[in-house]
Amino acid sequence: MVEDNEFGWQSLPDVLLEDIFGLLSIKEKHIASQVCKHWFHIFYSSKVWAIFVLNDETLTKRKYNYYLGYERTLDHYRTQIFLNRVGHQLKKIIIKPMVNFFNLYEFMKILSYFAEFYDQNPLRKVNTFDFTFSCHQLLERDGNQETVFGTGGKLLQSLMRLLRNLKGLLYLSLRDLLLEPSEAQYLLDDVAINCCQTLKSLTLLNCSKILYPILHVGVFLNLKNLVISPQHLSDDIVVMLSDTKLQDLWIVQNKYTEYCQPISSKTWRSVSKHNPLMRIHLVVTGKVNSEIVWQESESVKSVIYDSPIFSMKSESLFIITSMYSSNLEHLAFHGLPRYHMSNKFSQRADTSLVLLSQMCPNLKTLIIRELISTATLLVIITSAQQLTQFIVRKNAIIKRFDWKQQTDWSDHYYQWIKYNSTSYERTFDEISKIMGKKWLPLTDDEFKRIHPNNRF
Incomplete structure (x- = not known):
């Protein structure tokens, strides 16, 4: 037994x-x-112990402060024991946004001491470093202006010192540092020296407060993936990137992104000749209502909106159709909307979506969160021949036949749309037949779990 x-x-x-x-x-x-x-x-x-995540409570202890009460401070003894026992096994270090800057400074300083104490660097196995700074905002009452404070000073020095000791990096992410230009120009000096031939993925989001091109991104010869804010790009940097092995360039805008001018079309044409395999992805993320900085490049493959307050406008869809129709593969609107949507056909973007699906022969992914009718779904699925991922919110589908017969529609096609659009079940069944697999719209809970990429 x-x-x-x-x-x-x-x-x-x-x-x-x-x-x-x-x-x-x-x-x-x-x-x-x-x-x-x-x-x-x-x-x-x-x-x-391959992955280590640092936040406000990691390796800390409660200590009473006479003025502030109990607070969590870094426990140096526990940190020392931790590093001595498992520090040599770390491969991925993730530093989350922290409120206590002193704990952050102390940990990075201790980690640098640990790497420098031994002849053979114990952090040589670390291949991923992901750092996100917690920006502080101060609202000036008199002028009613908002001032954003980033990192700098001793905290920046400890970060650069730590990067100097991470000589085996393959993946590096630095977000929301919001440095002054005089500080940002030295940020990647040691990384460029140590990892110019090994770094494969680099993320630089809002590393400076204002427009400041970071030339270092062009020296990583074997870089495959670059995620960068538009204020860190310039014509010269894009030309440098064309001489690397870069495959995916993600240009990401968020609430800290300054207004930027697009790269010239002449530069993009030169890049397409030198590196025809480079794929460009335009992204807006966070609670922002600003439009994408449109890049006049034929290499744009994806346009992604991940802002809950940005509505899908017909003007934006027309721009996408006119500029990127030949190569566009992915168009996505992520997150649940936080704005009013009209259910009137004339005020929706149905016609613009249909035009886009007809004019973009390589469209593979289409994610829609706006109100859309069952008739429009049928027109889109029959127009986009290469569509393999079609995601729509169930609560955003209107059971309605609201199209007039177009000049290029046959009577049979018109009657087919009219008959099937008056039933949810028939609409979903027809879409399933055309796609060759079971198709159903997603609930709001399922839809909000879809995220474009965790690197943003």
Whole structure:
């Protein structure tokens, strides 16, 4: 007879236990290690400590402040023990936005000391560093102006010192530093020296407060993926990128993005000749209502809106159709809308969406969150021949036949749309037949889980 404990949690394969331990915090990992000898052995597995996430509570202790009460301060002893035990196993370091800047400064300083103390750098295995700064905003009451404060000073020095010791980086992300131009020009000096031939992915979002091109991005010869704010680009930088092996260029705008001029069409034409494989993706993310900085390039493959307050305008769709029709592959509107939408056909963007689907022969992905009729869905699915991913909100679909017969429509096609658009079930079945797979719209809970890319 087989005992029950042979099929318990303690008998899970090591691979599964390592994945489970990897999802736990440091405290939770320590508690789980006390369950049994097997779990204690897994606790010291290198895979368990490959990813380290720093936030306001990591490696801290509560300490009473006479003026502020209890607050969390970095526990230097625990940090030292942690680094001595598992510091050499770290492969990915993620620093989340932190309120306590002193804890952030102290941790990066200790981590740099740890790397510099040994002859053989214990952080040589770290291939990913993801840093996001918590920007502080101050509203001036008299002038009613908002001032945004980024990093700098000692905190910037500790960050650059840490980057100097991370010599095996393959993936680097720096977000919302909001530096002065005099500080931003030296930000990537050591990274360029150490990783000019190894870095594969680079993310630079709002590293300066104002328009400031960062020339360092052009020296990473084997860079495959670049995510950058438009204020860090210039014609010269784009020309430099054409001489690299860059495959995907993501130009991302958010609430800290300054107004920027697009790259000249002449420069984009030159880039297309030198690096025809480069793919350009235009993205707006965050709670912003500003339009995309349109780039006159035939290499634009994606246009992505991830702003809950930005409505889908017919003017924007016409621009996309006229500028990128030959190569556009992805058009997406992510997130649940936070604005009023009219259900009148004349005030919706149905005709613009249909025109876009007809004029973009390479369109593969279309994600819509606005109100749209069942008749429009049928017209789109029959017009976009290459469409493989068609995502629509269930609560945004109107059961309605609101199209007049077009000159290029046959009577049979017109009657087909008219008959099937008067029923949700028939509409979904016809879309499923055309796509060759079961198709259903998404609920709002399912729709909001779809995110373009976590790098933003």
